[in-house]
Amino acid sequence: MEVRVSSRRVDLDTDFASIVEDKVTRLDRFVSGLDRAEVHFSEDRHHRHSDKKDMCEITVTGHGHYVRAKVEGPDEAVAFDRALARVERQMRKLKTRLQKRHHGDGETIRQNGDVPAIEADGETSEQDDSTAKIVKAKRFDIDTISPQDAAERMDLVGHDFFFFHNVETGRAAVVYLREDGDIGLIDDVSD
Numbered sequence: 001m002e003v004r005v006s007s008r009r010v011d012l013d014t015d016f017a018s019i020v021e022d023k024v025t026r027l028d029r030f031v032s033g034l035d036r037a038e039v040h041f042s043e044d045r046h047h048r049h050s051d052k053k054d055m056c057e058i059t060v061t062g063h064g065h066y067v068r069a070k071v072e073g074p075d076e077a078v079a080f081d082r083a084l085a086r087v088e089r090q091m092r093k094l095k096t097r098l099q100k101r102h103h104g105d106g107e108t109i110r111q112n113g114d115v116p117a118i119e120a121d122g123e124t125s126e127q128d129d130s131t132a133k134i135v136k137a138k139r140f141d142i143d144t145i146s147p148q149d150a151a152e153r154m155d156l157v158g159h160d161f162f163f164f165h166n167v168e169t170g171r172a173a174v175v176y177l178r179e180d181g182d183i184g185l186i187d188d189v190s191d
Helices: 014-029 076-102 147-157
Strands: 002-008 036-044 053-062 065-073 161-166 172-177 183-187
Touching (some): 002 014, 014 036, 014 053, 014 076, 053 076, 065 076, 065 147, 076 147
Parallel strands (some): 002 036
Antiparallel strands (some): 036 053, 161 172, 172 183
8 A cells, every 4th residue: 555644834743654654554454455545644723722733644555445534632743643543443444344235234225225314404504705715626536326326435535415416316316314313315307
């Protein structure tokens, strides 16, 4: 597995960087076939915090799997240890899910072909367009996967939603984490 270590506003010692690479390389013991891992350190000097905090973000990819953790700590070593622990937990979850799927024990989002009900309150909020700004944009390839795979990836990257192309419909779709802890599916039905 290729491991890339980078930093912004944090001076990384060469020995520490090699320790990071060694520890991250060992993540392939959970899931084989991981291609790449990126470890990024940055300093968070938020105006509300009186002291600086170091951030560590670890992203591991391979064979369509994405695992990500972003954690802060009083220094880069503590932040890295916390992020690595979180990634290891997520990798264990992924390994368990892959084993269940391989042995036929996996649950699916769709039961008997039915799409889970998605509740909407019907209320819209009035917001002044001049106050909302797009402050960050990301570009990425959108995979064609099943809703269950999208839900698993959403959980692994630690987000509340995941955008994908639904392999069952061939259209854009979103899975999202509901307030009750279940997962919702928004599927495009336009012709």
